Every structure is written in structure tokens, then in C-alpha cells.
Amino acid sequence: MSITADTAAGTAPTRRAPRPRADALRNRERIVTAAREMFVEFGPQVPLDEIARRAGVGNATLYRNFPERADLVQEVVLSVMARTTDRAAEAAAEESDTFEALRRFTHAAADERIGALCPMLDGAFDRDHPELCAAREGLEEAVQGLVDRAQEAGRLRTDVGVGDLMVAVSQLTRPLPGTACVNMDRFVHRHLQLFLDGLEAPARSVLPGSAATLEDLRRDSRIE
Structure with missing residues (x-):
């Protein structure tokens, strides 16, 4: 059994954050693209539910990626x-x-x-x-x-x-x-x-x- 330097030193090994899945990245990109289009067409206060619908994702997916409207606007x-x-x-x-x-x-x-x-x-x-x-x-x-x-x-x-x-x-x-x-x-x-x-x-x-x-x-x- 191999022993890492962290284990030998008595500290917990460092865990890397998991990379987003390809489908999650595609969903995020679809949301940003749909938001850009709808901000142009209807202004920055367009309902987020409408953005999710155009992006073809559920509301939960949109809010998981962008909890606040400001987060989506910034992106x-x-x-x-x-x-x-x-x-x-x-x-x-x-x-x-x-x-x-x-x-x-x-x-x-x-x-x-x-x-x-x-x-x-x-x-x-x-x-x-x-x-x-x-x-x-x-x-x-x-x-x-x-x-x-x-x-x-x-x-x-x-x-x-x-x-x-x-x-x-x-x-x-x-x-x-x-x-x-x-x-x-x-x-x-x-x-x-x-x-x-x-x-x-x-x-x-x-x-x-x-x-x-x-x-x-x-x-x-x-x-x-």
C-alpha cells in the first residue's frame, strides 16, 4: 500500500474538486446563450423561467448554475x-x-x-x-x-x-x-x-x- 506525503505527515490528503461533467457544461452554455438572446430582445429583467425554457433546461438547473440574477448577468x-x-x-x-x-x-x-x-x-x-x-x-x-x-x-x-x-x-x-x-x-x-x-x-x-x-x-x- 502506498502512503502519500500528506498521510505520512498525519494530515488529510488534499482532494481536488471534481470537474464539471460535459452535459453540465453544455447546460451552462445553453443558459448563457439563451440569456444573452433574451436580454437583447426583452431587456435585462426578462423572467429567468423564460430563459430556462428557451435554453431547454429546468428551472432547478438554471438556479443551480446562477443562484441570483446578478450572477447570470455577470456571466x-x-x-x-x-x-x-x-x-x-x-x-x-x-x-x-x-x-x-x-x-x-x-x-x-x-x-x-x-x-x-x-x-x-x-x-x-x-x-x-x-x-x-x-x-x-x-x-x-x-x-x-x-x-x-x-x-x-x-x-x-x-x-x-x-x-x-x-x-x-x-x-x-x-x-x-x-x-x-x-x-x-x-x-x-x-x-x-x-x-x-x-x-x-x-x-x-x-x-x-x-x-x-x-x-x-x-x-x-x-x-x-
Whole structure:
């Protein structure tokens, strides 16, 4: 019989936490996906029972994974940030033209419906949670890299900043009052393209004010 170091020392052996089963992980992912879709369609106060129904799981499964609404909202925010960061990395790696990389990312970010999800950021979850901070920093770094490279290559006008880009994406993907979110899809990419044409160098006009940074947005608008 083998004796572990813990046993020899007279202490209880360390037990590793069991890894979640594959079906449990799939259920969790289905819940997050359904929540993201329904938050976009109906807002952050959509009944959790409806989210469970769309995800195809029981209420007990949803509450076992996310005991509080804030837990689910935070997980959706993390998911959207991670997906958007991935889109930025893909654009940077696969597009040789730096402005085309920025254009590709902007349209991909719009597909994540960042603007429609913005009301969730007013929720009661911990904005300074380490996971949220790390995800936010990763996203900001990825987008800043796209902007910096496009400006260094002379493809993006120099009087704009990452904040300008993210404000446009947020505003253009946020439904108008009294308008169903799904009906905005036919306008979003059309109007984003018009906006992107205005970002391309050489600049055709002089912009009032100064370039918006992400820090400006956090300080003045509470958009994080």
C-alpha cells in the first residue's frame, strides 16, 4: 500500500474538486446563450423561467448554475466581452490591411449587440470583480491595438480614439425607443459602414472637441 506525503505527515490528503461533467457544461452554455438572446430582445429583467425554457433546461438547473440574477448577468457580460475580444484578435491576425481589420471588427462587435446589452451594465453585480476587470482590460487592449495599427499605417484619421469607435458601436446597436430590437438589424451595418467611411484617412473635415478615450467613457458616461 502506498502512503502519500500528506498521510505520512498525519494530515488529510488534499482532494481536488471534481470537474464539471460535459452535459453540465453544455447546460451552462445553453443558459448563457439563451440569456444573452433574451436580454437583447426583452431587456435585462426578462423572467429567468423564460430563459430556462428557451435554453431547454429546468428551472432547478438554471438556479443551480446562477443562484441570483446578478450572477447570470455577470456571466453574460463576461461572455460578450470574451467573444468581442476574440473578434478583434481574429481581425488583426487575418486582415493585412489595418483599416479593413478595424472595419471587420466593428461589424463583428455590432453583431454582439453591445448597445442592446448596455442596460445590463447598470445592474447590481460587482463591476470591480477580478474576472470582469481582466475581461475588460483584454478587450480594451485588443481594440486599442487595432486603432493604433491603423493610425500608424496612415489608414485611420488621427483625431479619433477608441472611445469614439465604441460609442458609435454602442449607439448604433441600441434599439430606438418603441422599436423592436430585431427590426434594427437591417439598419445597423448600413449605418456603421457610413460611420467607418468617415474614420478613414485622409480626413475630410475637422472634428470638434478631442478624441474620446475609454477612460473618458468610464468617467463621464459610466459605460464600461
